[in-house]
Amino acid sequence: MMFTLFTLLSLLLAPSTLLTTAQHPASPTPRRWDQAFLLANATLLNLTLADKAAILTGTGWYAGPCVGHTAPIASFPEYPSLCLQDGPLGVRYAKNVSAFPAGVTVAQSWDRKLMWDRGNALGEEARAVGVHVQLGPVAGPLGKIPQGGRGWEGFSVDPFLTGVGTAQTVRGMQTAGVQACAKHFIGNEQEVNRTTVNAEIGDREMQELYLWPFAEAVEARVASVMCSYNKVNGTWGCESEGVLKRLLKGTYEEGGLGFSGYVVSDWGAQHTGIGSANAGLDLAMPGDNIVGDTGDRKFLWGDALIEAVNNGSLTTERLDDMVRRVIGAWYLTGQDILAYPEVGFDSRTPFQEANPDPGTGSGMRRLVGRQEEISMVEKHKDIAFRAARDGIVLLKNEGKALPLTNLKSLAIIGEDAATMPEGANACMDRGCNNGTLAMGWGSGTSDFPYLIDPLTAMTNHAKTTNTSLFTSTTNDIPAARSAAAAADVALVFVNSNSGEGYITVEDNPGDRLDLNPWHNGNALVAAVAEAGKPVVVVVHSVGPMILEDILSHENVVGVVWAGIPGQESGSSLKEVLFGGYNPSGKLVFTIAKSEEDYLTKVVTGDVDTFEEGQYVDYRRFDKEDMEVRYPFGYGLSYTTFQYGDISSNILHHIERNASIGKLDLYEPIATISAMVTNTGDKAGAEVAQLYVSLPQEIDTPVRQLRGFDKIMLEPGQSGPVEFQLRRKDISFWNVGIQRWEVPKGEISVAVGGSSRDLPLKAIVEL
Ligand SMILES: *[C@@H]1O[C@H](CO)[C@@H](O)[C@H](O)[C@H]1NC(C)=O
Ligand SMILES: *[C@@H]1O[C@H](CO)[C@@H](O)[C@H](O)[C@H]1NC(C)=O
Ligand SMILES: *[C@@H]1O[C@H](CO)[C@@H](O)[C@H](O)[C@H]1NC(C)=O
Ligand SMILES: *[C@@H]1O[C@H](CO)[C@@H](O)[C@H](O)[C@H]1NC(C)=O
Ligand SMILES: *[C@@H]1O[C@H](CO)[C@@H](O)[C@H](O)[C@H]1NC(C)=O
Ligand SMILES: *[C@@H]1O[C@H](CO)[C@@H](O)[C@H](O)[C@H]1NC(C)=O
Ligand SMILES: *[C@@H]1O[C@H](CO)[C@@H](O)[C@H](O)[C@H]1NC(C)=O
Numbered sequence: 001m002m003f004t005l006f007t008l009l010s011l012l013l014a015p016s017t018l019l020t021t022a023q024h025p026a027s028p029t030p031r032r033w034d035q036a037f038l039l040a041n042a043t044l045l046n047l048t049l050a051d052k053a054a055i056l057t058g059t060g061w062y063a064g065p066c067v068g069h070t071a072p073i074a075s076f077p078e079y080p081s082l083c084l085q086d087g088p089l090g091v092r093y094a095k096n097v098s099a100f101p102a103g104v105t106v107a108q109s110w111d112r113k114l115m116w117d118r119g120n121a122l123g124e125e126a127r128a129v130g131v132h133v134q135l136g137p138v139a140g141p142l143g144k145i146p147q148g149g150r151g152w153e154g155f156s157v158d159p160f161l162t163g164v165g166t167a168q169t170v171r172g173m174q175t176a177g178v179q180a181c182a183k184h185f186i187g188n189e190q191e192v193n194r195t196t197v198n199a200e201i202g203d204r205e206m207q208e209l210y211l212w213p214f215a216e217a218v219e220a221r222v223a224s225v226m227c228s229y230n231k232v233n234g235t236w237g238c239e240s241e242g243v244l245k246r247l248l249k250g251t252y253e254e255g256g257l258g259f260s261g262y263v264v265s266d267w268g269a270q271h272t273g274i275g276s277a278n279a280g281l282d283l284a285m286p287g288d289n290i291v292g293d294t295g296d297r298k299f300l301w302g303d304a305l306i307e308a309v310n311n312g313s314l315t316t317e318r319l320d321d322m323v324r325r326v327i328g329a330w331y332l333t334g335q336d337i338l339a340y341p342e343v344g345f346d347s348r349t350p351f352q353e354a355n356p357d358p359g360t361g362s363g364m365r366r367l368v369g370r371q372e373e374i375s376m377v378e379k380h381k382d383i384a385f386r387a388a389r390d391g392i393v394l395l396k397n398e399g400k401a402l403p404l405t406n407l408k409s410l411a412i413i414g415e416d417a418a419t420m421p422e423g424a425n426a427c428m429d430r431g432c433n434n435g436t437l438a439m440g441w442g443s444g445t446s447d448f449p450y451l452i453d454p455l456t457a458m459t460n461h462a463k464t465t466n467t468s469l470f471t472s473t474t475n476d477i478p479a480a481r482s483a484a485a486a487a488d489v490a491l492v493f494v495n496s497n498s499g500e501g502y503i504t505v506e507d508n509p510g511d512r513l514d515l516n517p518w519h520n521g522n523a524l525v526a527a528v529a530e531a532g533k534p535v536v537v538v539v540h541s542v543g544p545m546i547l548e549d550i551l552s553h554e555n556v557v558g559v560v561w562a563g564i565p566g567q568e569s570g571s572s573l574k575e576v577l578f579g580g581y582n583p584s585g586k587l588v589f590t591i592a593k594s595e596e597d598y599l600t601k602v603v604t605g606d607v608d609t610f611e612e613g614q615y616v617d618y619r620r621f622d623k624e625d626m627e628v629r630y631p632f633g634y635g636l637s638y639t640t641f642q643y644g645d646i647s648s649n650i651l652h653h654i655e656r657n658a659s660i661g662k663l664d665l666y667e668p669i670a671t672i673s674a675m676v677t678n679t680g681d682k683a684g685a686e687v688a689q690l691y692v693s694l695p696q697e698i699d700t701p702v703r704q705l706r707g708f709d710k711i712m713l714e715p716g717q718s719g720p721v722e723f724q725l726r727r728k729d730i731s732f733w734n735v736g737i738q739r740w741e742v743p744k745g746e747i748s749v750a751v752g753g754s755s756r757d758l759p760l761k762a763i764v765e766l
């Protein structure tokens with residue numbers, strides 16, 4: 001009888017639109033949560049206590065080919081052994097999958113469609129190799145600490161931009177049929193002592209900064225959220241009722257996001273059995289404790305969950321809620337009706353001797369290659385390329401030094417210009433900084449299927465244009481000088497790397513030791529600049545760097561910020577340098593004049609009090625009226641743009657101080673429009689930005705990003721940009737009443753090309 005009911009439900013709830021094509025915008029999932037839960041409820045009636053415990057407990061560290069698995073369930077044969085796998089820029093440890101640009105680089109494109117495309121491509125590749133749950137995107141760290149090791153995995157230090165990046169990635173991934181996992185929840189802002197540090201976060205910055213992108217993920221129907229290693233207010237992230245039960249799953253009336261999916265622990269972040277279940281953790285990963293590089297097969301859940309229900313310390317209601325969330329996410333994303341392939345890779349290590357991998361030199365893993373994966377790399381090449389190219393930010397272009405045209409000779413200088421001799425994948429989890437930097441290090445990496453390094457791309461270009469190249473692909477100063485002396489223009493490559501704290505690279509413990517270029521990059525630039533030729537500096541960096549030394553040389557006429565570009569590094573850079581593409585990227589953080597200016601830094605000891613409140617990055621620089629080198633949102637083009645004609649259209653007149661529901665919060669209430677004109681002589685795209693200023697009496701940043709629109713314009717052409725404001729976008733978190741509230745007083749908006757270039761202003765007349 002159950003079977004009949006179940007079949008009927010499945011037919012009724014069979015998704016109408018599916019799953020295959022990269023349409024945009026697309027319905028974020030084939031089913032809604034209520035439809036998924038109806039199916040999950042029917043299934044729950046059929047499951048034993050032991051089945052439920054198995055659904056909720058990982059099978060152990062490297063107990064299968066993925067980094068996490070649950071067991072198959074005999075009485076529920078359609079439900080698979082779930083495969084959970086990193087990560088946010090590609091499928092970790094798989095072969096022949098794409099290595100996309102990191103989150104921070106696609107964010108620099110400020111292109112919603114491209115963010116969705118990249119997410120969708122990530123999801124398609126994960127699904128093609130049998131991954132059910134892809135561990136990304138990264139919505140935290142937000143990146144309040146510029147040295148923080150994992151900021152590059154996410155999008156921006158601005159919560160609005162990170163919110164858009166997170167939501168678009170979630171939608172793209174889940175449209176491909178894979179479950180997304182927004183991580184790390186919450187307050188995991190540094191690598192040093194990340195498993196012990198206590199993040200003491202006040203409600204205001206919690207809601208207005210750190211929770212914001214997770215709220216957007218929930219609105220995008222994210223299937224799962226990963227709780228983090230750190231403590232919040234003294235309690236482990238994965239057993240904190242305050243953050244899991246109240247902030248994440250609580251209703252809006254309770255100050256929460258109303259998240260319907262499941263919370264999965266970061267690997268080994270679970271510390272208690274029943275405590276974590278009662279606090280809001282739903283799925284324990286990898287299940288056992290990680291000791292060194294192996295699991296101890298001691299499980300905090302599994303049989304203990306059964307005992308706990310039997311002895312009354314865990315209610316059946318809560319257990320069923322956990323199961324409903326986990327299998328509900330499987331129904332939500334339509335994985336019950338998708339043909340899901342077998343897992344096509346193996347993450348287990350170390351099998352170096354038994355399974356050498358001469359192709360890449362990584363030699364660490366047993367890898368299974370499959371035809372469909374190979375075609376995916378080809379299919380997604382263009383997305384990987386565009387995300388890298390459109391994320392390049394032109395910071396300096398003195399006397400139109402760029403694009404480089406009609407060159408007779410060019411010098412390519414610096415070890416960051418070329419792949420290291422041992423191969424792009426030589427270092428396990430990219431845990432070194434040798435050769436050109438196209439990815440940070442840690443679990444948020446994947447193997448490069450190929451890496452077009454800058455030197456290769458420049459060499460090919462030089463051949464087609466008959467340009468002589470002089471190269472020096474180390475940071476050796478005499479060699480750099482002589483290469484520069486022979487050429488018309490010198491390209492000097494510098495970089496700065498960071499990653500996850502389980503690997504230390506050249507004394508950098510995940511977090512960066514400082515914001516200078518690595519390997520004496522400043523001295524390299526100085527030496528070349530002294531050779532007297534025009535110098536263009538190309539920067540590959542995980543996050544903010546201090547550029548004062550580099551900019552102090554008159555001969556440094558150009559600076560190109562190429563981010564963390566992934567497999568298409570050189571090809572994307574070549575387009576910008578030689579004018580095949582007009583750069584349109586903008587900074588997603590501020591480049592300050594000195595490291596101390598940021599105020600926030602890696603805390604030593606075990607407590608981060610978040611005493612800076614909301615005032616991180618441009619929110620701080622604007623509050624203190626500090627000079628910066630390059631402001632948030634800044635980026636040059638080979639053409640110029642002018643802004644005009646701002647107007648606002650109120651869609652709904654609202655009561656400022658009335659009790660509202662969650663739906664109202666995300667409802668558009670006003671549209672702001674403006675005209676942008678291309679006043680130069682080249683076609684190009686402009687990222688128009690909208691910042692909201694709330695009345696200063698409520699102790700709020702001077703301005704906050706609340707909209708952006710990217711428009712492509714021919715020379716002389718004008719076109720409209722439009723920004724939609726939701727109620728939340730003009731609200732602040734009222735700690736007293738624990739609600740979002742539209743403040744009394746004047747609310748104004750400003751529109752322009754960066755956070756410090758805002759020619760248009762208007763008042764929002766509510
Ligand atoms: C699923 O079951 C729970 C517990 O009985 C109930 O609260 C919930 O409304 C059900 N969901 C649906 C969509 O029927
Ligand atoms: C319930 O379990 C039986 C076997 O015990 C199986 O045949 C049936 O398909 C299951 N129904 C659902 C809805 O999972
Ligand atoms: C953390 O502590 C601060 C300060 O006491 C408090 O305002 C906030 O609500 C707490 N947050 C959580 C999630 O417990
Ligand atoms: C119930 O069982 C759980 C799991 O084994 C255990 O942690 C807890 O201490 C037990 N509680 C009681 C009251 O026996
Ligand atoms: C990377 O460079 C470091 C420092 O020069 C060196 O010790 C290490 O062997 C290099 N690693 C590889 C894989 O080449
Ligand atoms: C390339 O440049 C060299 C030296 O500048 C010149 O001799 C040669 O004719 C050029 N070849 C082409 C195909 O333009
Ligand atoms: C990490 O925390 C411990 C205390 O648990 C402290 O002694 C140590 O100094 C901290 N390490 C750093 C680098 O801050």
Ligand SMILES: *[C@@H]1O[C@H](CO)[C@@H](O)[C@H](O)[C@H]1NC(C)=O
Nearest residue numbers: 657658659660736737739741
């Ligand atoms: C409305 O305004 C009053 C007075 O400023 C304040 O006490 C109250 O908390 C506000 N919010 C609501 C929802 O009434």
Ligand SMILES: CC(=O)N[C@H]1CO[C@H](CO)[C@@H](O)[C@@H]1O
Nearest residue numbers: 095096359360369374377449
């Ligand atoms: C098309 C492609 O990149 N194929 C590669 C898949 O991976 C194997 C193993 O590394 C390579 O040998 C193939 O060239």
